[in-house]
Amino acid sequence: MNANAASASTDKVKHGLAAADAAPPSPDWTIDQGWANYTAEEHAVWKTLFERQTKLLAGRACDAFVAGMRDLPMGPDEIPDFRKLSAVLMQQTGWQVVAVPGLVPDEVFFEHLANRRFPAGNFIRKPHELDYLEEPDVFHDVFGHVPMLMNPVFADYIQAYGAGGLKAHRQGMLKNLARVYWYTVEFGLVQQADGLRIYGAGIASSYTESIFCLDDASPNRIRFELERVMRTNYRIDDFQEVYFVLNNLEELLELDRIDFSPIYARIQAQPELQPGDVLDTDQVLHRGTAAYHSAKRHA
Numbered sequence: 001m002n003a004n005a006a007s008a009s010t011d012k013v014k015h016g017l018a019a020a021d022a023a024p025p026s027p028d029w030t031i032d033q034g035w036a037n038y039t040a041e042e043h044a045v046w047k048t049l050f051e052r053q054t055k056l057l058a059g060r061a062c063d064a065f066v067a068g069m070r071d072l073p074m075g076p077d078e079i080p081d082f083r084k085l086s087a088v089l090m091q092q093t094g095w096q097v098v099a100v101p102g103l104v105p106d107e108v109f110f111e112h113l114a115n116r117r118f119p120a121g122n123f124i125r126k127p128h129e130l131d132y133l134e135e136p137d138v139f140h141d142v143f144g145h146v147p148m149l150m151n152p153v154f155a156d157y158i159q160a161y162g163a164g165g166l167k168a169h170r171q172g173m174l175k176n177l178a179r180v181y182w183y184t185v186e187f188g189l190v191q192q193a194d195g196l197r198i199y200g201a202g203i204a205s206s207y208t209e210s211i212f213c214l215d216d217a218s219p220n221r222i223r224f225e226l227e228r229v230m231r232t233n234y235r236i237d238d239f240q241e242v243y244f245v246l247n248n249l250e251e252l253l254e255l256d257r258i259d260f261s262p263i264y265a266r267i268q269a270q271p272e273l274q275p276g277d278v279l280d281t282d283q284v285l286h287r288g289t290a291a292y293h294s295a296k297r298h299a
């Protein structure tokens, strides 16, 4: 990848941190997408990101992502109209995409997911912001997350996650549940017969991480195991040090059948794991060299 592509496409999206502290635009934080207000420059940013990422993801994105993208009214020429996306999603899995101005408070976020409404930022990053983004913009939310919502298994998982989020919020266990989200919905990999594939949106919307997560020797790649993942801390604004791998997406429905409350209680008494840790109980698919992150630490 040439230098300017490298510099112009390591978009990292910080997640759910400084959740909105502005006044709510509406009781559920939704706004009108304002599709007619997008400028030619904003559509052009979408086009640049869409074309580059679509080319890169061939052979890297999982089958469900490719199928979802294929069946959605989403292309390079313009930022998608959420109403058109919602019309197809509603038919397929009962989901819709609602516009929000940015990060919304946790309980608002989970309430939407629990009701099959995916809150997507309606703004798009500026041309100079391709490297790093404070908040999930429309490219991360719609290009990265929405195709997977066309998959019935994943659609059920995200809805159940929303309900689980409201429960975890009530129990003060959001930090632990957020890790499960992070290492699946944002940075998850799935093993297919034809190889390791991306399903996490945080990877799918990032040019450089879509390469790093599969090709680089640096990160660990470990089989997903619920309690282990729930104990594992994560990085918010750099490549992950570990990627957790599912055998198939159906494994996610297992998470809906398990009551997390006893697990929350059990891990309270255990030290949290750092992203680079490897346990002797881990099923390690690739033991990383950690070269990327140790180079950064010594830089």
Ligand SMILES: C[C@H](O)[C@H](O)[C@H]1CNc2nc(N)[nH]c(=O)c2N1
Pocket (backbone or CB within 6 Å): 015, 016, 017, 019, 100, 102, 103, 104, 105, 106, 109, 119, 120, 121, 136, 174, 178
């Ligand atoms: C854990 C936390 O709830 C999570 O990161 C949420 C917070 N609020 C959010 N709000 C929006 N709009 N999008 C998001 O991805 C999130 N993430």
Ligand SMILES: N[C@@H](Cc1ccccc1)C(=O)O
Pocket (backbone or CB within 6 Å): 157, 160, 161, 163, 164, 165, 167, 168, 180, 255, 256, 257, 258, 259, 260, 261
């Ligand atoms: N089963 C989890 C909720 C959940 C469902 C699906 C995904 C993640 C979490 C709980 O009891 O809290």
Ligand SMILES: [Fe+2]
Pocket (backbone or CB within 6 Å): 015, 136, 140, 141, 145, 186, 201, 202
């Ligand atoms: Fe995201």
